[in-house]
Structure formats: C-alpha cells, structure tokens
Amino acid sequence: MAEEVQNFKVTIDGITIDVAPGTTILNAARQIGGDIVPPAMCYYSKLEGSGGKCRTCLVKVSKGSEKDPRPMPKLVASCRTTVMDGMEVLNITSPDVVDARNAIVEMLLINHPLDCPVCDQAGECKLQDLGYENGALQNRYEFDRRTFERIDIGDKIQLHMNRCILCYRCVFVANQLTPGREHGVLNRGDHAEISTFIHNALDSDFIGNVIDVCPVGALTDKTFRFKNRVWFTKPVDAHRDCPTCSGKVTLWYKGADVLRVTGRKDAYDEVDEFICNTCRFDTKDTADWILDTPTPISDTSVIDSNHYHSFAIPAVIQPDGKLQEANLEQLARTEKLK
Numbered sequence: 397m398a399e400e401v402q403n404f405k406v407t408i409d410g411i412t413i414d415v416a417p418g419t420t421i422l423n424a425a426r427q428i429g430g431d432i433v434p435p436a437m438c439y440y441s442k443l444e445g446s447g448g449k450c451r452t453c454l455v456k457v458s459k460g461s462e463k464d465p466r467p468m469p470k471l472v473a474s475c476r477t478t479v480m481d482g483m484e485v486l487n488i489t490s491p492d493v494v495d496a497r498n499a500i501v502e503m504l505l506i507n508h509p510l511d512c513p514v515c516d517q518a519g520e521c522k523l524q525d526l527g528y529e530n531g532a533l534q535n536r537y538e539f540d541r542r543t544f545e546r547i548d549i550g551d552k553i554q555l556h557m558n559r560c561i562l563c564y565r566c567v568f569v570a571n572q573l574t575p576g577r578e579h580g581v582l583n584r585g586d587h588a589e590i591s592t593f594i595h596n597a598l599d600s601d602f603i604g605n606v607i608d609v610c611p612v613g614a615l616t617d618k619t620f621r622f623k624n625r626v627w628f629t630k631p632v633d634a635h636r637d638c639p640t641c642s643g644k645v646t647l648w649y650k651g652a653d654v655l656r657v658t659g660r661k662d663a664y665d666e667v668d669e670f671i672c673n674t675c676r677f678d679t680k681d682t683a684d685w686i687l688d689t690p691t692p693i694s695d696t697s698v699i700d701s702n703h704y705h706s707f708a709i710p711a712v713i714q715p716d717g718k719l720q721e722a723n724l725e726q727l728a729r730t731e732k733l734k
Contacts, residue, residue: 406482420479566615
C-alpha cells in the first residue's frame with residue numbers, strides 16, 4: 397500500500413495554505429491568488445528549467461520551517477525555492493522585498509527604451525505593468541543605453557534586442573519545442589544578446605511560440621506589427637482540427653478581420669498549449685476556425701476597456717413610476733428628450 401504524501405503548510409503574507417512537497421513559493425502563492433502573488437518575468441510553468449533569471453519574484457522567508465525556524469539570511473527567488481512545512485514568507489508585507497523589487501525594476505529599465513508609444517506589446521507587457529507598480533519616476537543611469545539593430549529572424553518574426561531583458565524564455569522554447577536550436581544568448585555582461593548563429597532563420601514549425609512567451613516587445617509578430625493597438629481588438633477563443641498542434645487559439649478581431657492569432661493564455665499570461673506556425677500565421681480567416689467564447693480578460697487589464705462579455709438591456713421609468721425594459725429605439729427617444 398502506497399504511503400500517503402503529507403502536505404506542507406506554508407504561510408504567505410499571513411495566509412496559510414496546504415501544498416504538496418516540492419511546490420515552489422511562487423506556485424504556492426498562485427494557489428492563493430490575489431496581490432500576494434510575486435511577479436515573474438522569466439519563470440514559465442510550461443517550460444522546464446525556466447526561472448531564476450529576472451529576480452523580480454524575490455521574497456523574504458521569515459521562518460524556514462517548523463524543524464528549523466531560523467529565517468533565511470537573504471531574499472530568495474520564489475520561483476526556484478521550494479516550500480518547507482511551517483515556512484512563513486513575506487512578499488508585499490515586507491519593506492525589504494518592496495525596496496528590492498523597485499531596485500530590480502530600475503535595473504531592468506536601465507537599457508530598455510521608451511518604446512511604449514510604438515511597441516506592439518503595449519497593453520499586455522508585464523514590464524510595463526512592473527514599471528507602473530514598482531518603477532522610479534526618474535532614471536539615475538547616466539551612461540548611454542546599449543543599442544542594437546533590429547533583426548529579422550525568419551519571415552514572420554522580428555527581434556528588437558533593445559527591448560530584451562534576457563529572460564531566456566525564447567531559448568527554452570527553441571530547446572524544448574523544436575528539433576534544432578539556432579538561437580541563444582551570445583557574449584556576456586552588458587554585451588549579452590539574443591541572436592542567431594550568423595543570422596540563421598528560425599523556421600521550425602513551433603518557433604512562433606517565442607512571440608507568445610516573450611514578456612516584453614523584443615520578439616514581435618511581423619504579420620501584426622503596427623496594424624492596431626491591442627486594446628482596440630476583441631479576443632475570442634477558437635479552435636480548428638489541426639494535425640500538428642491542439643488547434644486551440646485566441647483570435648484577435650478588429651471588426652470582422654482577424655489581425656493576429658496567439659495561444660490561449662492563463663491568468664499569469666502563460667500559454668496553456670503551444671500552437672504551430674500554421675495556426676499562428678496562415679489561418680487568419682474566420683472560416684478557418686470554430687469560434688468558442690469571448691476570451692476572459694482581467695478587469696485590471698487595459699484590454700478590458702473595450703471588451704464586453706454581456707449586455708444588460710437598460711430600463712426606463714414609465715409615467716406610473718414603474719421600471720420597464722427598453723428597446724433601443726425607446727432608449728434613443730428617451731436620450732433625445734434629455
């Protein structure tokens with residue numbers, strides 16, 4: 397008879413939860429949800445080995461475990477640190493964590509250009525959100541920012557290395573989803589950059605997923621570039637019978653036109669199932685798809701400003717004082733009388 401696995405109790409910002417042994421602090425916080433979930437720019441649950449690069453998910457372990465209650469001497473990366481029974485963790489309730497996160501965001505923005513007005517990632521960029529929540533009002537960096545030329549790495553993908561924060565997500569995608577990897581991190585220190593070997597093209601059938609996993613606008617879809625702002629589009633979940641992948645995607649509409657196709661993402665902006673290049677780039681007609689439902693959008697997202705799940709018919713007050721549902725013509729007449 398198999399021995400029953402005993403769960404661990406971990407407390408994060410005063411909230412206690414039971415989790416399985418081997419769970420990281422970040423994933424334990426995600427099971428609780430809400431504001432106590434640390435941000436993560438490099439960790440991606442679907443990519444093996446990801447995490448530990450950006451340091452935005454640092455937390456303070458104020459109690460190691462029931463057996464050894466000593467606090468950990470330094471802040472730890474929650475995406476790479478597993479919980480222990482009785483562990484107590486501080487995230488947004490720790491001034492040390494808040495100060496460290498502010499400093500990390502400032503460091504990430506040292507070389508990042510102010511491309512938000514022209515960047516296709518604006519509106520769904522996690523660095524943009526971090527900069528708003530934890531960024532300083534003024535950059536103290538006095539030296540010139542590093543700059544790179546834009547590179548076409550394939551006929552559908554463009555690399556803006558100026559925007560890259562070296563999270564390695566695209567490298568893990570190439571390692572784990574494609575038969576041969578042709579790009580990676582070259583050089584070291586301030587000269588480190590994502591690039592291909594002698595500008596080889598990325599042409600594997602699943603390489604388009606580097607666009608979905610990139611947390612900033614460093615890897616962009618050339619078929620969507622400059623066509624529209626994401627908050628003016630309407631995302632709809634759809635599927636098709638694809639022989640290569642699951643065929644489950646999100647279609648981004650502007651009117652009746654499909655401007656782009658992406659993988660379906662969860663609440664943490666991670667793709668549920670990776671899709672092939674055919675679904676992503678070559679099937680941008682509604683007739684190619686079976687539409688499912690409008691894509692759920694967080695009410696804190698700028699995309700939600702133009703995204704409606706339902707429409708409640710308004711009511712007008714009748715002469716007898718009773719409320720009655722109004723049709724659109726009656727509502728229009730009422731508005732004109734005002």
